[in-house]
Amino acid sequence: MxxxxxxxxxxxxxxxxxxxxxxxxxxxxxxxxxxxxxxxxxxxxxxxxxxxxxxxxxxxxxxxxxxxxxxPSHYDETLQRKADHFEVLLGLVKVLAGTHDAAARAYWADRAALAAAKAEAILAGARDPDVDATQPRAHILLSFDEQEARAAVEEVIANDDAVTMSPASVADSDVHAACVAVAAASDLSEERGSALFRAALAAIRSAEQRLARVKEGERRGREKEE
Structure with missing residues (x-):
């Protein structure tokens, strides 16, 4: 054992x-x-x-x-569980607030429900709810919001002498339309495939290290028995 x-x-x-x-x-x-x-x-x-x-x-x-x-996080201090989960809840709120596509909202709504269930467990002092096997945990590789795009606009105008307009001339509707267009036109399939491949290699290495530790523990146990 x-x-x-x-x-x-x-x-x-x-x-x-x-x-x-x-x-x-x-x-x-x-x-x-x-x-x-x-x-x-x-x-x-x-x-x-x-x-x-x-x-x-x-x-x-x-x-x-x-x-x-x-x-498992439910063995952590309750105050720390609340602090760690706050970032998750905040991220979900921001994503849902900025997502208008029905399919995307449904995708994130499912994850928001799981996050809410965990938040309720934390408040009740209970263990984390079991993650539904049909709801794989998502890992976001890239995201940006329109406030970041607005800051980029200001930086470009400040450093490009060819642009003569002021940042105030770029309306929020211009920023929104540009972000939607760029997101729709971007193809990150190569980067996604590369990330999945690196994740697979890291998972294999993690499994190898874990199994090696198990074998080492079993070896030490046999030596003590001898």
Whole structure:
């Protein structure tokens, strides 16, 4: 049976209570934050945080002596789970807000539903929901928004003497139409194929390394038994 070394952690609040002369509450808070004298600190053992996993390794007593294993995110601290998932939710909101094609919206709506389910699990303190095998996880290779295109317009005009108009002359409708046209005309099939090939090679290397670690763990186990 495999053996794993698991590092778990909990946060222990350390606090102090000190008075500050200040004209406002905001100024008093600023003084407290900037105060680096913690000589009279106290530990609040009754308010210790949850226990969560901060590291995992194959084998016995192997912490930080080999490659760390990827721990399922629902064993992370709840606050960190919320922070990590916020970026995912924000990205989905931005994509859905900028997508007008019905098929594309349906594609991203399915993924938004999965993300919402995970967010609900985090709020409930539950494990991550199982990913539906029929809904493969997508990896976006390239994206840009119209604000980035607007910034590019300003940069081009500033550095190209042949362009005499001002950035304000380029309307938002011009930027939108240009982005739609460029996205429709771009063919990234070669780049996509190359990315898939590199992903396949990386997956094979990852599997080889994982199997090698398993074999090494089994070998060490046999040596201990002998």
């Amino acid at each position: 495999p053996v794993y070394t698991i590092e778990t952690t909990y946060r222990l609040p350390v606090f102090r209570q000190r008075s500050y002369d200040a004209p406002t509450l905001a100024e008093a808070c600023r003084l407290a934050i900037e105060d680096d004298d913690w000589e009279k600190e106290a530990r609040d053992y009754e308010s210790a945080g949850e226990t969560y996993v901060t590291g995992a390794w194959e084998g016995a007593d192997t912490a930080y002596s080999g490659p760390a294993l990827q721990v």
